[in-house]
Amino acid sequence: MENSQAALLTLGFLLFLKGSSALVVTPVTDPVISKVGDNAMLEIKPPGVLVSVVWFFSPAKIPVVSWTGINPVIGAGYENRVTLNTTTGSVELRSVNLRDDGVYMFQGTTFTSGRERFIGSVTLRVYEPITNVNVKPSLAQPIANQALNLTCEVLGSQTVSSRLWLKDSQPLSTSDRITLSVDSSVVSFNPVLQSDNGEYQCKASNPVSEVTSAGYRLEVNYGPEQASITAPDSAAEGSSVTFTCSAQSLPPCNYTWYFNETETAQGLQYNIASVTNADRGSYTCVAWNSVTGRNTSAVKEFIVTGLGSLSSGEIAGIVICTLAGVTGVALGVYFSVKLCRNNPHDLKPGPAQSSTGAVTYENFKGPSASATYENTTAIRIATLIQETSQQPYSL
Structure with missing residues (x-):
């Protein structure tokens, strides 16, 4: 009915x-x-x-x-x-x-x-009301100078009237590098930079609901850049030394140490408990970012101070230079004496002395005797230099 x-x-x-x-x-x-x-x-x-x-x-x-x-x-x-x-x-x-x-x-x-x-x-x-909104990145680990998209995913309703992007709670500013899709569902960074770091949210609405997503924290991985080594330029033998490597990077770098081009250690710091002459040379730190796949390096020249840090050749050189100076003094004395003997105004020498090792000028007879004296002195100095240079020097 x-x-x-x-x-x-x-x-x-x-x-x-x-x-x-x-x-x-x-x-x-x-x-x-x-x-x-x-x-x-x-x-x-x-x-x-x-x-x-x-x-x-x-x-x-x-x-x-x-x-x-x-x-x-x-x-x-x-x-x-x-x-x-x-x-x-x-x-x-x-x-x-x-x-x-x-x-x-x-x-x-x-x-x-x-x-x-x-x-x-x-x-x-x-x-249908919007029940949830999510921000989803196109890359799990964004890398500087690469393209990145953030997508505003809306759940619960097929009808979305508008989407508004926020960065750090403020409307997102677009540019030639940062652009939005026609429906604002995707924001594109081409490329993404460290300056884009921050918290991103998407606010989606329709006539019966408005939901803002949880914050997505964008952290752009980069580096390593500007690697450097902190350490003294030199240290005394027996002292302790610490080399520290640093580089700007996200995530933090892995560090590898090389001594004279040979890998010697891993980690942020390299320690030498007791410095020896063998520790002098070139220290290289290589910083590596496992996310970006990039690396950079720094080099430090290190010197060991103290006599024990010198090689045998260096020690011999110093000894030879020293003996050469002594020889110069001896020759200077010799020529001074000779000039005094030839000066007619000098006083005549006294009687010859009989003490052992004394030198007498009574029987000085001219050039032949002088040549004999000079040759004998030169031979003794040369022999002393040779013997000294052949002696071993220990650290």
């Missing part, structure tokens, strides 16, 4: 629309926005006293509810979901779903000084 009545109401409504002119009633709100699961009010206020009203769901003209002064008749599929206000003709739909989205047409009769027909329609828009 209800189906027959609904069919008659549908037919009557269609004939009514083709009949005489009627007052067009504008709904209080149009469109009506609702989210899945909420109640939606299709509110109208026709003039006069309501005599009858009928609602259809367009475009299929499916009866929703009708009233002619007795009990309202609810259309199939709307049982327990529709409440009709018999004073104004307004309809409340409860627990709406996506199938309820569409245009609702109404028509009815009011009475003032006489009967007056009215018609109209109202649009209901039903949306």
